[in-house]
Structures are given as structure tokens and as C-alpha cells.
Amino acid sequence: TAGITQxxxxxxxxxxxxxxxxxxxxxxxxxxxxxxxxxGLGLRLIHYSNTAGTTGKGEVPDGYSVSxxxxxxxxxxxxxxxxxxxxxxxxxxxxxxxxxxxxxxxxPGTRLTVL
Amino acid sequence: GQNIxxxxxxxxxxxxxxxxxxxxQTSGFNGLFWYQQHAGEAPTFLSYNVLDGLEExxxxxxxxxxxxxxxxxxxxxxxxxxxxxxxCAGLDSNYQLIWGAGTKLIIKP
Numbered sequence: 001t002a003g004i005t006q007x008x009x010x011x012x013x014x015x016x017x018x019x020x021x022x023x024x025x026x027x028x029x030x031x032x033x034x035x036x037x038x039x040g041l042g043l044r045l046i047h048y049s050n051t052a053g054t055t056g057k058g059e060v061p062d063g064y065s066v067s068x069x070x071x072x073x074x075x076x077x078x079x080x081x082x083x084x085x086x087x088x089x090x091x092x093x094x095x096x097x098x099x100x101x102x103x104x105x106x107x108p109g110t111r112l113t114v115l
Numbered sequence: 116g117q118n119i120x121x122x123x124x125x126x127x128x129x130x131x132x133x134x135x136x137x138x139x140q141t142s143g144f145n146g147l148f149w150y151q152q153h154a155g156e157a158p159t160f161l162s163y164n165v166l167d168g169l170e171e172x173x174x175x176x177x178x179x180x181x182x183x184x185x186x187x188x189x190x191x192x193x194x195x196x197x198x199x200x201x202x203c204a205g206l207d208s209n210y211q212l213i214w215g216a217g218t219k220l221i222i223k224p
Contacts, residue, residue, distance in 0.1 A: 042119060042202070042214030043158070058211070090157060103148070104212070106157035 002026050004107035006091050012113045013081050021076040021110050023091030031094045032074040033104065034058075034066060036087040043090065049074055081114045088112075117141045119215035121203050126221045127193055135188045135201050135218045143208020147186045149177050150202040152217065158202055161188070190220075198222045 004025045013019050025032065030051045035043040035058075045058030049068040063085060065077045074093075078085055089110045094102040118140045127133040139147065146165035150158040164170055164179035164186060176189040188201055200217040207213055 040216055042204075042216045043212075044214070045211060048211075103160040103163065106159070108157050 004091055004093055004105055006089075006107040006110050008110060009108070010111040010113075012115060013078075015082055015114055016080055019078050019081060019112075021078075021089055021091075021112070023074045023076070023107055024072050025074075025091075025093045025105075025107075026072065027093060027095075027105065028071060029093035029095050029105070030071070031096060031102075032068065033092040033094075034064070034074070034076045035090045035092065036060065036085075037090060037109075038087050046076065046089075081112075083114045086112060086114045117205070117207060117213045119203055119205055119213055121201075121215040121218045123216070124219045124221065126223060127190075129193055129195060129222055129224050131193050132189065132191050133193060133220065135190075135203075135220065137186045137188070137203035137215060139184050139186070139203070139205040139213070139215075141205040141207040141213050144181065145206040145208065145210055147177075147179055148204040148206065148212065149186075149188045150204065152200045152202055154199070161201075193222050195222050195224070 007022045033048045034046040037043050044060045046064050047066040049055045052071045055066050091107040092104040094104045121137045149161040152158040162177040169178045174191045179186045200219045202217045203215040204212040
């Protein structure tokens with residue numbers, strides 16, 4: 001079982017360009033999440049989805065958008081990248097969301113540098 | 116506001132015991148998680164506490180005191196492979212995780 005996969009592994013992007021970070025899980029989890037992790041800071045939630053067809057904003061949603069067309073995929077799009085979006089991005093999933101506890105499983109991360 | 120505090124870095128000796136503390140302030144509380152993250156890798160789940168007391172899982176134990184807003188992770192019989200960052204996270208009233216910045220644990224032989 002692959003669990004959660006993310007692509008690309010790393011990317012260097014020019015400021016102003018757009019990019020989509022891909023995330024796919026094969027565990028049939030309902031809930032999926034996008035976080036960014038910056039040195040000295042905790043993981044910060046960007047967007048989440050409790051079930052296919054629904055999405056919600058996290059702590060730091062500005063400059064990012066998501067969609068959840070099906071259970072398995074949860075892409076994150078940067079419409080016009082800025083240097084402050086340089087970070088490591090983690091996708092995660094859990095069996096349920098929005099009202100219950102379940103541990104989150106993380107993908108391997110995408111290291112993004114915006115120049 | 117919501118806040119998770121934990122030490123930035125700790126050093127311990129192989130074979131010893133180390134306790135990593137975490138204090139939390141969240142809007143509502145639905146439990147406390149500990150994750151382990153090796154450098155360059157994804158976080159992996161270690162433990163979850165929602166009731167007061169100690170949960171033991173092999174060499175790792177986690178403690179929670181809800182009245183004090185306090186948790187700790189206890190690692191026994193330290194091994195070199197335990198060198199990693201340990202992330203504390205509180206589950207708030209919206210069932211969203213609020214993460215601490217992590218404690219980098221350095222194990223010396």
C-alpha cells in the first residue's frame with residue numbers, strides 16, 4: 001500500500017508563476033489536509049476537506065486554493081507564487097474529520113522554493 | 116489565542132530517559148497528540164491522550180493533565196534512532212490540530 005503520495009518532491013518556481021502540488025491517497029480516508037512547515041514554526045493548516053466535494057480554510061489559506069473532486073485526490077494550487085510561499089508542504093489524511101478524532105497520516109512532502 | 120509551547124532542543128545520552136514537556140492553550144480541547152519527525156521526513160503518529168493520566172506504549176509513554184494544560188512524552192532506553200523532532204499538537208473545538216514548533220532531540224553515545 002502506497003499510503004499518501006505527493007508530487008513533485010521538490011520544485012524551484014519563479015515568482016508570479018502558478019503551480020499545482022499533487023496529493024493522492026489510497027486508504028479511502030474521508031478527510032484530507034494541506035500543511036506548510038517552516039523552520040521554527042509548527043505545522044500550519046492551509047486548507048482541509050472533511051469529505052469529497054467539500055473544502056474549508058485553515059489558518060493560512062491566502063494565496064492557495066484546493067479542490068476535492070473525489071476521495072483520493074486533493075491538489076493544492078498556488079495561483080501566483082510569492083517568495084513567502086517558500087516552504088515544505090505536507091499533505092495528510094485521516095479516516096474521518098469534522099467532529100471526531102483520528103490520527104493523521106502524512107505524505108513525504110514537497111519542498112518548494114519561490115525565487 | 117491558541118498556543119502550543121515546547122522546548123526547541125534537548126540533548127540526552129543513549130540508554131537514558133528523557134521527558135519532553137508541552138503546554139497548550141486551545142479553544143476547546145479534544146485531545147493531545149505526539150508525533151515523531153526525522154529530519155527530511157514526514158511526521159508519524161506516536162500517541163493520543165484525551166483523558167488525564169499516563170498512556171504507555173513500549174519505550175514511549177505520554178501523559179496528560181487537562182487541568183494544567185500540560186502533557187509530556189517520556190522516552191526510555193534511548194536509542195540513536197530516536198534522534199528526531201517531537202511534535203506536540205492539540206485538537207481544538209473544531210477538531211483542527213494546533214501544532215507546536217517541535218522539540219529537536221539529540222542523542223549522544
